[in-house]
Amino acid sequence: MTESTATALSSLSPAELEAFLETQRTAYAALKDRGLTLDLTRGKPSVEQLDLSNELLSLPRGHKDASGTDVRNYGGLSGITELRQMFADLLWVETEQVVAGGNSSLTMMHDCLVQLLLHGAPDSPRPWGQEETVKFVCPVPGYDRHFTMLASYGIEMLTVPMNDDGPDVAAVRELVKDPAVKGMWIVPTYANPSGSTCSQEVASALASMETAAPDFRIFWDNAYAFHHLTEDEAKSADIITLASGSGHPNRPIMFASTSKITFAGSGVAFLAASKANVDWYLGHQQFASIGPDKVNQLRHVQFFGTADGVREHMRKHREILGPKFAAVDEALTSALAGREVATWSKPSGGYFVNLDVLDGTASRVVELAKGAGIALTPAGASFPLGHDPRDRNIRLAPSFPVLDEVEAAMAGVATCVLLAAAEKLAGVRG
Amino acid sequence: MTESTATALSSLSPAELEAFLETQRTAYAALKDRGLTLDLTRGKPSVEQLDLSNELLSLPRGHKDASGTDVRNYGGLSGITELRQMFADLLWVETEQVVAGGNSSLTMMHDCLVQLLLHGAPDSPRPWGQEETVKFVCPVPGYDRHFTMLASYGIEMLTVPMNDDGPDVAAVRELVKDPAVKGMWIVPTYANPSGSTCSQEVASALASMETAAPDFRIFWDNAYAFHHLTEDEAKSADIITLASGSGHPNRPIMFASTSKITFAGSGVAFLAASKANVDWYLGHQQFASIGPDKVNQLRHVQFFGTADGVREHMRKHREILGPKFAAVDEALTSALAGREVATWSKPSGGYFVNLDVLDGTASRVVELAKGAGIALTPAGASFPLGHDPRDRNIRLAPSFPVLDEVEAAMAGVATCVLLAAAEKLAGVRG
Numbered sequence: 001m002t003e004s005t006a007t008a009l010s011s012l013s014p015a016e017l018e019a020f021l022e023t024q025r026t027a028y029a030a031l032k033d034r035g036l037t038l039d040l041t042r043g044k045p046s047v048e049q050l051d052l053s054n055e056l057l058s059l060p061r062g063h064k065d066a067s068g069t070d071v072r073n074y075g076g077l078s079g080i081t082e083l084r085q086m087f088a089d090l091l092w093v094e095t096e097q098v099v100a101g102g103n104s105s106l107t108m109m110h111d112c113l114v115q116l117l118l119h120g121a122p123d124s125p126r127p128w129g130q131e132e133t134v135k136f137v138c139p140v141p142g143y144d145r146h147f148t149m150l151a152s153y154g155i156e157m158l159t160v161p162m163n164d165d166g167p168d169v170a171a172v173r174e175l176v177k178d179p180a181v182k183g184m185w186i187v188p189t190y191a192n193p194s195g196s197t198c199s200q201e202v203a204s205a206l207a208s209m210e211t212a213a214p215d216f217r218i219f220w221d222n223a224y225a226f227h228h229l230t231e232d233e234a235k236s237a238d239i240i241t242l243a244s245g246s247g248h249p250n251r252p253i254m255f256a257s258t259s260k261i262t263f264a265g266s267g268v269a270f271l272a273a274s275k276a277n278v279d280w281y282l283g284h285q286q287f288a289s290i291g292p293d294k295v296n297q298l299r300h301v302q303f304f305g306t307a308d309g310v311r312e313h314m315r316k317h318r319e320i321l322g323p324k325f326a327a328v329d330e331a332l333t334s335a336l337a338g339r340e341v342a343t344w345s346k347p348s349g350g351y352f353v354n355l356d357v358l359d360g361t362a363s364r365v366v367e368l369a370k371g372a373g374i375a376l377t378p379a380g381a382s383f384p385l386g387h388d389p390r391d392r393n394i395r396l397a398p399s400f401p402v403l404d405e406v407e408a409a410m411a412g413v414a415t416c417v418l419l420a421a422a423e424k425l426a427g428v429r430g
Numbered sequence: 431m432t433e434s435t436a437t438a439l440s441s442l443s444p445a446e447l448e449a450f451l452e453t454q455r456t457a458y459a460a461l462k463d464r465g466l467t468l469d470l471t472r473g474k475p476s477v478e479q480l481d482l483s484n485e486l487l488s489l490p491r492g493h494k495d496a497s498g499t500d501v502r503n504y505g506g507l508s509g510i511t512e513l514r515q516m517f518a519d520l521l522w523v524e525t526e527q528v529v530a531g532g533n534s535s536l537t538m539m540h541d542c543l544v545q546l547l548l549h550g551a552p553d554s555p556r557p558w559g560q561e562e563t564v565k566f567v568c569p570v571p572g573y574d575r576h577f578t579m580l581a582s583y584g585i586e587m588l589t590v591p592m593n594d595d596g597p598d599v600a601a602v603r604e605l606v607k608d609p610a611v612k613g614m615w616i617v618p619t620y621a622n623p624s625g626s627t628c629s630q631e632v633a634s635a636l637a638s639m640e641t642a643a644p645d646f647r648i649f650w651d652n653a654y655a656f657h658h659l660t661e662d663e664a665k666s667a668d669i670i671t672l673a674s675g676s677g678h679p680n681r682p683i684m685f686a687s688t689s690k691i692t693f694a695g696s697g698v699a700f701l702a703a704s705k706a707n708v709d710w711y712l713g714h715q716q717f718a719s720i721g722p723d724k725v726n727q728l729r730h731v732q733f734f735g736t737a738d739g740v741r742e743h744m745r746k747h748r749e750i751l752g753p754k755f756a757a758v759d760e761a762l763t764s765a766l767a768g769r770e771v772a773t774w775s776k777p778s779g780g781y782f783v784n785l786d787v788l789d790g791t792a793s794r795v796v797e798l799a800k801g802a803g804i805a806l807t808p809a810g811a812s813f814p815l816g817h818d819p820r821d822r823n824i825r826l827a828p829s830f831p832v833l834d835e836v837e838a839a840m841a842g843v844a845t846c847v848l849l850a851a852a853e854k855l856a857g858v859r860g
Contacts, residue, residue, distance in 0.1 A: 042504070050493075050502040057725070058488045063480075072480040072693040074472070102532055103723045110718035114544050118559065118583060129548065129559055145717070152717045153548060259720065263502040266725035287575070287582045288540035290689065293533045293723065295487070295696035 006338035009421055017426050024419040028368065031412050036373035038409040043192065043351035044400040045264050045317075052316050053262040059299040071294035077282050083268065083297045089307040090226065091256060092238050093272045099281060101292050105257035105269035109219055110149060112253055112271075115284045116182070116217065117153060122280060123250060124215040128182055137175050137184035139167040141354060141382030141393050143192040143221070146185045150384070156180075157384035162191060166198030169205040179212035183219060189236045190224040193354045193382050193395040195347025203237030208246035218243075220254040224350040226314045227260060229322050232348055240272065249274040253281075258300060260351065261313065268292075268300050324398045324406045328353050331407060335414030341421035344396075353396040354382075355413075361420040362391045364429075368416035374409050436768035439851055447856050454849035458798065461842050466803035468839040473622065473781035474830040475694050475747075482746050483692040489729040501724035507712050513698065513727045519737040520656065521686060522668050523702045529711060531722045535687035535699035539649055540579060542683055542701075545714045546612070546647065547583060552710060553680060554645040558612055567605050567614035569597040571784060571812030571823050573622040573651070576615045580814070586610075587814035592621060596628030599635040609642035613649060619666045620654040623784045623812050623825040625777025633667030638676035648673075650684040654780040656744045657690060659752050662778055670702065679704040683711075688730060690781065691743065698722075698730050751781075754828045754836045758783050761837060765844030771851035774826075783826040784812075785843075791850040792821045794859075798846035804839050 012020060063072050065080040078084065079100025088095040101108050115121075117129040128134050134155045138147060139162040150157055158181065160171035167186060175181050186206075188198040198206075206218060218239065225236050239252045250273070258267035271281060304310050329346055332355070336342050341361075345354040357365055362379035369376050377395045380388040396413070398406045423429055442450060493502050495510040508514065509530025518525040531538050545551075547559040558564050564585045568577060569592040580587055588611065590601035597616060605611050616636075618628040628636075636648060648669065655666050669682040680703070688697035701711060734740050759776055762785070766772050771791075775784040787795055792809035799806045807825045810818040826843070828836045853859055 044504055047500065050500065053502075054493070057490060057493065060487060063484070063487065070477065070480065072483075072696060074474055074689070074694040076695075104720045107719050114548070117548060118544070149717045152714065259504070263725060264504040265506075265721050266502060266723045284582065287579045289537050290534045291695050293696045293726065295693060296723065296726070 008338065008340035009425055010340060017422060021419075021422040021426050021428070024415065024422050027415045028372065028419050031372045031415050034372075036408060036412065038373060038401055038405050038412075039375040040397050040401065040409055040413075041375050041377045042400070043260070043397045045260055046320065046400050046402065048320050048402075049317055049399070050263060052313065053303065056262055056299050056303050059302050060295060061302060063295065063298070065294065065298055069294075071298045074290050076291045076294055077286055077289065078278070079292055080294050080297045080301070083301050086301065086304065086307050086310070087256065087270050088272070090310055091222070091254065091270070091272050092236075093240055096275055097240065097272050097278055099271040099278060100297055101269045101271060103259075103266055103269060103293070103296070105221070105223065105255040105259070106145060106149075108269050108271045109221065109255055111285065111288075112219070112281065113149065113153070115281070119284060121215045121217070121250065122276065131180065131182075133180045135178065135181045137167070137172055137181060138384050139184075139186060139191075140384070141193050141395070142185060143187055144377075144381045144386075146219070146221070147384045159384060162194050162196060164196045166196065166202035167206070169202055169209075172206065173209050176209060176211040176213070176216060181211070182213050182215065183217040185219050185221065187221050187223060188239065189222055189234055190227055190347060190350025192223065192350065193352035195345040195350050195352060195354060197234040197349070198237050200237045203239050204242050204246070207239060207242035207248060207251060216251060218252040220252045222254050222256045223260070225256055226310060227351065228314065228318055228349045229325055230318075230348045234349055240274065244274065250277050253277055261310065261317075262300065262303065266296065268297055321399060323403055325353065327403060327406045328396060328398050328410050331410030331414055335411065336417060339418065339421070342417050351397060351399050353398065355394040355396055356392050357394060357417050358421045358424055359390045359392045361417075361424050362388060362394050364420040364423065365394060365413070365416045368419060369413055372412055372416070374412050376413070438768065438770035439855055440770060447852060451849070451852040451856050451858070454845065454852050457845045458802065458849050461802045461845050464802075466838060466842060468803060468831055468835050468842070469805040470827050470831065470839055470843075471805050471807045472830070473690070473827045475690055476750065476830050476832065478750050478832075479747055479829070480693060482743065483733065486692055486729050486733050489732050490725060491732060493725065493728070495724065495728055495731075499724075501728045504720050506721045506724055507716055507719065508708070509722055510724050510727045510731070513731050516731065516734060516737050516740070517686065517700050518702070520740055521652070521684065521700070521702050522666075523670055523684075526705055527670065527702050527708055529701040529708060530727055531699045531701060533689075533696055533699060533723070533726070535651070535653065535685040535689070536575060536579075538699050538701045539651065539685055541715065541718075542649070542711065543579065543583070545711070549714060551645045551647070551680065552706065561610065561612075563610045565608065565611045567597070567602055567611060568814050569614075569616060569621075570814070571623050571825070572615060573617055574807075574811040576649070576651070577814045589814060592624050592626060594626045596626065596632035597636070599632055599639075602636065603639050606639060606641040606643070606646060611641070612643050612645065613647040615649050615651065617651050617653060618669065619652055619664055620657055620777060620780025622653070622780065623782035625775040625780050625782060625784060627664040627779070628667050630667045633669050634672050634676070637669060637672035637678060637681060646681060648682040650682045652684055652686045653690070655686055656740060657781065658744065658748055658779045659755055660778045664779055670704065674704065680707050683707055691740065691747075692730065692733065696726065698727055751829060753833055755783065757833060757836045758826060758828050758840050761840030761844055765841065766847060769848065769851070772847050781827060781829050783828065785824040785826055786822045787824060787847050788851045788854055789820045789822045791847075791854050792818060792824050794850040794853065795824060795843070795846045798849060799843055802842055802846070804842045806843070
């Protein structure tokens, strides 16, 4: 944050605050008059990013994989070997520990949850669906679709803070003493939305901690493993080795996908885990699928060429995304520095900026932004059941709009943050 | 069947039978000496059929659907509209009643079953998984993967005969008086493996019958709706209109796919049902998917052009498949006519020939064929839990091998049928 001469809003005299409020009202009225239509709601790749992968539209060349299998036909539940090898390399696991699936890692997570509910894991006393209660540890803020999936099955969600180095381990350790706590979510690298990356130490603690449930599972959603925004590239903690080394090889199930590497809706999703977990997953999926789309998998193999091809491709994304994230930070710094009404993350990877505004004003900020034509993710979305107890958290997703739209939107958001804060401090509503 | 001078095996004298057995042993030894490696196990399209769709490998042109949506990005859970329209036309339903999904209709069936187990339908007293017992009506012979899916969830399977015009309605009516009977499978058109097509009358009876379960569901797997082998094209019964007209609009859920139209592993699957069922399906799938592969859907739209394009394309499949099915019939007729040891279907569509051999000899035929390098689907596969109570049913899948392989394989199978029958009648084992 740049040095600023602006005064903290809480230090203003009543008259100064009244004047400030009027200024923000005027600024907001001007913002509304601009008639913007901007959308920062979802972590979608932009058109420019999608264009990076347009070669996929005319691939694959031929229709056989490296083993000579005709990829057009049925079969091959675990995916084609050369794509599994490529992502085994990238995810730091063995090929036999990787399944290359369909177009949605969310679907693979859901598959696992359903299998746990209806069958249980080999180390489960009974199917999770036959337990009185099932609870999950949910670091917050977190990914809304993780929470809505659990909610749809009535699974109780217990929150722990997401710190700069990952989930609060002491809080997690306390919760997992309850045998009803069967699992936890985590986005370990460039987390949605905080941007923080789980350290090796935190991962090690999660891998080795005692849990009352013998079949405790960590849903390790490594959605942003390769999604660096700077040259300082985070290395994902090697949870599978850590878990194996501490005697809990089946605890983590890792997920990843090319959704934010190639085409968001038409990529390839991956599951990586112990061989026993992979066998368990495929053992049930054999009844539910004729195998993944191998043509699309071959398409991706040819497009990337090698694991390094994936890394190289991600640098092109970085060149497009980097300036947008910089624009978010600049707009917020320029308008809010010194005002002490907001803090925000400066992520070095991933898709989101986490904006924490004055307690009790997040909903109002989103409402104001909507009134000015700027769609933001609903306040509270990053919390289970959409409930942010402090009503302060807003997830900003600057990837989809073009750069000048990001700039315009964020200037507008900053105005809304200031207006909402001034209203709150002045004890009035707009 | 052509007129034949061959004598029924059961009419042979003991000495004649002994001589016949010796002849067949010699024929079988000669068959083994040929060292064949042929596979009639699965209903897979042949290379020649897959080649019909190779244009897909360099499609789509562009990346926007008719509404201007960028198909490369996230979203659109129900699939792109123009593909839904095309298959609504083909399946004789409204566009809003169709979901275009991923690459596997089996997955959509499984999704529905899982939703019923974990959530139930709107007309369910409780989730099916909370019932003491769940039972399904299973016409036999039927599709093995339908049965293995149910078995994986411990669902009890009650068989009814599959007649020439569909399931035995009287038997079904009796079974559905039990409120634990929650659903039934049917492959209504060119059934797997019998080849029979459910008549409008039978469909009407199934749609209108009283069921004790208020949430009874018919899983109407219309996998072969367009897969004609002759110019006499069967029309699938319009189960959705029939069910709606008889006051049970939510009873049927139809499934279809392009797996045996374009690429078996990389096609598009469809679900068609009442609007309420579609809403129920999507209402849960929203938590489990980021949407289907819309690029692949656009690829299919461009490849087919129109619904008539699909019909035209199917005629090319017919030209390839027709001679193979004729070869099966010729080989069986030539070797078995008059012997009274086997009957077989002469399907006018679909992917299978249903061969019923002498009671108690199907396993032996499959074993003998294996010994001669001819892989057949395991005996009993078309029955729940793999158990054919008469051990007589064999499913033949002649689509994948080239024509002369089909001829060679079927001549070999006929030899095995005769040898097994002679062994049985002579009271000996090879």
